[in-house]
Amino acid sequence: MFSLGKYSVRIGILRQLYFRFITQFLTLQMPQVLLIAGTDTSAGTMEWALSLLLNHPHVLRKAQLEIDNHIGRDRLIDEADIAELPYLRCIMNETLRLYPAGPLLIPRESSEQCSVGGYRVPAGTMLLVNAWAIHNDPKNWEDAREFKPERFEGLEGNRDGFKLIPFGSGRRGCPGEALAVRMVGLGLGSMIQCFDWERVGKELVDMTEGLGLSMHKAEPLMAYCRARPVAAKLLSQI
Numbered sequence: 001m002f003s004l005g006k007y008s009v010r011i012g013i014l015r016q017l018y019f020r021f022i023t024q025f026l027t028l029q030m031p032q033v034l035l036i037a038g039t040d041t042s043a044g045t046m047e048w049a050l051s052l053l054l055n056h057p058h059v060l061r062k063a064q065l066e067i068d069n070h071i072g073r074d075r076l077i078d079e080a081d082i083a084e085l086p087y088l089r090c091i092m093n094e095t096l097r098l099y100p101a102g103p104l105l106i107p108r109e110s111s112e113q114c115s116v117g118g119y120r121v122p123a124g125t126m127l128l129v130n131a132w133a134i135h136n137d138p139k140n141w142e143d144a145r146e147f148k149p150e151r152f153e154g155l156e157g158n159r160d161g162f163k164l165i166p167f168g169s170g171r172r173g174c175p176g177e178a179l180a181v182r183m184v185g186l187g188l189g190s191m192i193q194c195f196d197w198e199r200v201g202k203e204l205v206d207m208t209e210g211l212g213l214s215m216h217k218a219e220p221l222m223a224y225c226r227a228r229p230v231a232a233k234l235l236s237q238i
């Protein structure tokens with residue numbers, strides 16, 4: 001048994017799970033790989049982001065204001081707008097920090113003996129990078145468990161050294177990163193632009209994390225939404 005922050009697992013079970021996951025992954029054709037790796041991660045990130053926004057309505061209002069100011073009320077948000085919406089990017093980074101879709105990245109194997117943080121790692125050792133623990137470590141982040149998109153103001157891209165690594169790093173880093181940022185940005189941005197969102201009740205949205213190799217919500221998000229005048233106007237033109 002070993003502990004990886006909140007991930008406390010039996011190494012044998014983990015090895016088996018990864019072995020099954022990786023062998024299945026390797027037998028898939030490239031389009032299947034891209035679909036599997038790209039859909040759950042992107043959809044899950046949007047669900048976490050909207051849940052966080054519902055629990056922090058002032059952040060939602062600020063994001064809506066940014067979109068309204070930048071885009072106006074005569075057209076829908078477009079992929080090209082994402083780069084011009086820094087606060088929306090901050091929300092995405094903060095969501096991926098708190099709830100990284102791949103919390104343990106993809107396992108590595110040491111090709112030769114090395115030393116990591118003072119520990120001797122023999123050649124052929126399976127190595128897991130606990131991105132979740134790095135992202136939520138109070139040594140790395142002030143108010144680590146708080147949702148504060150402003151902490152990323154001024155940051156270019158989706159990495160902050162090795163403190164923020166939602167897409168992994170190096171040769172096996174996520175090849176879909178650029179697409180994911182555009183798709184999550186467009187999906188989330190459209191939902192914010194076109195609808196007003198409210199929680200179903202007075203209680204906060206349940207943010208419990210489900211079990212699994214990817215980070216998904218234990219309880220699917222339920223929310224009320226109302227089309228904003230901009231959406232009604234634009235949809236009536238279609």
Ligand code: HEM
Pocket residue numbers: 033034035037038039041042045096100101102105106107165166167168169170171172173174175176177179180184
């Ligand atoms: C929010 C969305 C996404 C997140 C958070 C995410 C995150 C990750 C992470 C953490 C890894 C492991 C990287 C590592 O171990 O260094 C990974 C691998 C991968 N991702 Fe993504 N991903 C996302 C979207 C996508 C999309 C849209 C695609 C493609 C259409 C994609 C394709 C892949 C593939 C093929 C791999 C395996 C790469 C390899 O083993 O060399 N991902 N992703």
